[in-house]
Amino acid sequence: MLETRNLSKSFGPIHVTRDVSIRLERGERRVILGPNGAGKTTLFNLLAGVLQADSGQVLLAGKDITALPVARRARRGISRSYQKNTLFDGLSVRENLGLAAAVQAGQARRLFHDSLSHPKVRETVEEVAHLARLEQVLDARVNEVSYGIRRQLEVGVALATRPQVLLMDEPTSGVGPEMAAGFHDLLSGLPRDLTLLIIEHDMDLAFEVADKITVLNYGEVVFEGLPEAARGSDLLKEIYLGSWENA
Ligand SMILES: Nc1ncnc2c1ncn2[C@@H]1O[C@H](COP(=O)(O)OP(=O)(O)OP(=O)(O)O)[C@@H](O)[C@H]1O
Ligand SMILES: [Mg+2]
CATH class of the missing domain: 3.40.50.300 (P-loop containing nucleotide triphosphate hydrolases)
Structure with a gap:
C-alpha cells in the first residue's frame, strides 16, 4: 500500500x-x-x-x-496527525472535525456554517467522533478540553479526510x-x-x-x-x- x-x-x-x-x-x-x-x-x-x-x-x-x-x-x-498541536483552539471539537470533513467533501468554499451542516460532512463527523472516542466532547471548545482529548482530536481530524x-x-x-x-x-x-x-x-x-x-x-x-x-x-x-x- x-x-x-x-x-x-x-x-x-x-x-x-x-x-x-x-x-x-x-x-x-x-x-x-x-x-x-x-x-x-x-x-x-x-x-x-x-x-x-x-x-x-x-x-x-x-x-x-x-x-x-x-x-x-x-x-x-495519505493523511497525518502531528507531533505538535495543529488544531483550531477557539472552535469546538465538532467544528474542527467538520472543517476537515468539509475540505475532503469539497464543501469548504461554502460559508462555514453551511459547510458543517452539509449531510455528507455531518455523517463523517458522527462516524469519526465515534472512531476517535470524541462523542462526549463534540460541543466543547478545543481550548477547554484536556490534552489527551486534543491528541484524540488530532487523530479524528486526520480520519475526517477519509x-x-x-x-x-x-x-x-x-x-x-x-x-x-x-x-x-x-x-x-x-x-x-x-x-x-x-x-x-x-x-x-x-x-x-x-x-x-x-x-x-x-x-x-x-x-x-x-x-x-x-x-x-x-x-x-x-x-x-x-x-x-x-x-
Ligand atoms: N528542516 C530541517 N532543517 C535542518 N535540519 C533538520 C530539519 N528537520 C529536521 N532536521 C534535523 O534532522 C534530524 C532528524 O530530525 P527528526 O525531527 O526527523 O527526528 P525524530 O526522529 O522525529 O526525533 P524526535 O524523536 O525528537 O521527534 C535532527 O537532527 C534535526 O535537527
Ligand atoms: Mg519527531
Whole structure:
C-alpha cells in the first residue's frame, strides 16, 4: 500500500534519511521506533510531501507519488496527525472535525456554517467522533478540553479526510499512562483496511499495536521485524540504553 525505495534526504552536511526502503501492506499497522533525532518525523515529511527527497521514491498503492505535492498526496489518501498541536483552539471539537470533513467533501468554499451542516460532512463527523472516542466532547471548545482529548482530536481530524494511509507522529506523547491505554483501544477500533504508520515512544503500546516494527537510527533502518523479535534484540537494547528495560 505504501512503499519507499532507497529514500534519502540531507540537510546540508547531515544525512537525516539514509536509503530507507520500507513496504507496508494494506491494513498493516507498522510502528516506527528510534531515538530522538533519528529522522522519524523527517520520514513522515517525505511521505506526506512536505519535504522532497534528494533521491529515492515513494509509492502509494503501486503508483509513484514522489513528485506530487502535499495536497495531491492527501487527495490520494495519505493523511497525518502531528507531533505538535495543529488544531483550531477557539472552535469546538465538532467544528474542527467538520472543517476537515468539509475540505475532503469539497464543501469548504461554502460559508462555514453551511459547510458543517452539509449531510455528507455531518455523517463523517458522527462516524469519526465515534472512531476517535470524541462523542462526549463534540460541543466543547478545543481550548477547554484536556490534552489527551486534543491528541484524540488530532487523530479524528486526520480520519475526517477519509485516508487510506494514516501517519501518526507520537499520538500519545505527553499523555498519561491511562490515556495511552485508551489509545490502544482507539487504534484497535479503527477500520481494518486502514494502513497505519505510527511513530511511538511508548514501548508497551508499540509492541501491542504493531504488526511489524521498524527501527530508525541515524536516519537508517537498523531493524525490521515482528514485535517479539524487536523485544529481544540486543541492537535495540543498545540504541535505547536503559529505557528498554522499562518496556
Ligand atoms: N528542516 C530541517 N532543517 C535542518 N535540519 C533538520 C530539519 N528537520 C529536521 N532536521 C534535523 O534532522 C534530524 C532528524 O530530525 P527528526 O525531527 O526527523 O527526528 P525524530 O526522529 O522525529 O526525533 P524526535 O524523536 O525528537 O521527534 C535532527 O537532527 C534535526 O535537527
Ligand atoms: Mg519527531
